[in-house]
Amino acid sequence: MLEKYKTVYEGGEGEIIEKKSRFIATVRPVNTEEEALAFIEEMKKKYWDARHNCYVYSVGKNREYTRCSDDGEPSGTAGRPMLDVILGENIYNVAAVVTRYFGGVLLGTGGLVRAYSKSLQEGLAVSTIIEKTHGISMEIITDYAGIGKIQYIAGEQRLPILDTEYTDKVVVHLLVPSDQIQITEKKITQATNGRARLKKDRDLYYAAVNGEIKIFQE
CATH class of the missing domain: 3.30.70.240 (Alpha-Beta Plaits)
Structure with missing residues (x-):
């Protein structure tokens, strides 16, 4: 049992523009893997016309259910960098989807990693993060x-x-x-x-x- 842990109390939505590509990060608190998957499907339907809907979630006091997806971006350029942000902030019971509307300019692998990381950080910044004791x-x-x-x-x-x-x-x-x-x-x-x-x-x-x-x- 965790004596203390950080989690999302209220989710938020952050956005950045990188070389004409639009990155929208939506953050949501979740308590089960089912909730996380339902949220991801909700975002895919909302942003059905986007090029990519990359996601990450980490559920459970021992991170029993932790997954991430590049959703068509080059391997390791979206989902994993987003997971690294979640782990780096040490946040539990959270799901996030970063939606990308392609702007016509290729960012390269390094540019993609930075864009997906930065957009999720923006989403977390406008969310309410609490520490439960x-x-x-x-x-x-x-x-x-x-x-x-x-x-x-x-x-x-x-x-x-x-x-x-x-x-x-x-x-x-x-x-x-x-x-x-x-x-x-x-x-x-x-x-x-x-x-x-x-x-x-x-x-x-x-x-x-x-x-x-x-x-x-x-």
Whole structure:
């Protein structure tokens, strides 16, 4: 299991012109190979009149489903350079199609590699890329004397507080990265002299999206 990984939250479309050829890069988040293949077919239908619709996708925490295609361009000049961009940016669960409308001028193998790489980089630049962190939602039940200490620990370790319920006691739901679970439990137990009750609610992934914390069930 990946503790952290980068992925696409919202896809985008970037475009470059290289010696009169038009390169359109469309990026999409995908969770299965079937989604990736359906997206590729969608782009081929949308740009049915283009000379080439080259693609790449990488799906799975271990990149179990990773493929790329030159779609008629000289071998190794389109799909592989696009895959190198995805791997270089270390992005998971992503698919991209770069559509080329031929402008009448041959680019040569080096020119093609640069054009397909650059166009995909443009597509990624206008997409929303996030970093998901694996962790747990920790439920903490404490008295009013302990809430300030828990809030201090959360702030010190930069742990997002999902919500806080105030009744005759205080219930706090805290997001804790996997690699900080033990130290967080120890600090809270020590700070409250063992009075706080801690329970692991659920495993999850979370990420900051436009300044807000979003939770993902995977």
